[in-house]
Amino acid sequence: MVDIYQGDRVSSFKKAADSGIWGVIHKATTGATGTDKKYKDRRTSAVAAGLLWGAYHWGTHADVAKQVDNFLKAADPDPQTLVALDFERHARQPNDAGSSSGNL
8 A cells, every 4th residue: 555645746647556555545635625636537546457446635734524525526436445644743744735755
């Protein structure tokens, strides 16, 4: 299982599956308004490659109800989608664009 977001380079979900990765947990949203621009297309590609799919929300100090609404609209989870919350207690929270790093 790997977790990724729009800033991570993805060359092939099929190659990932062939190498033994079982699934992807992809960032869908940040805060009350942020969305990951590559989430939807990558979901389609990952599932087509036979990978399990999960979506996570990077929680901030924004209104919780607005964050939940943002996540559910953007992630559009189905019964097979793992859903997760990434909330990190820091003095400074990310803006709605968020940040991370890594490659797949």
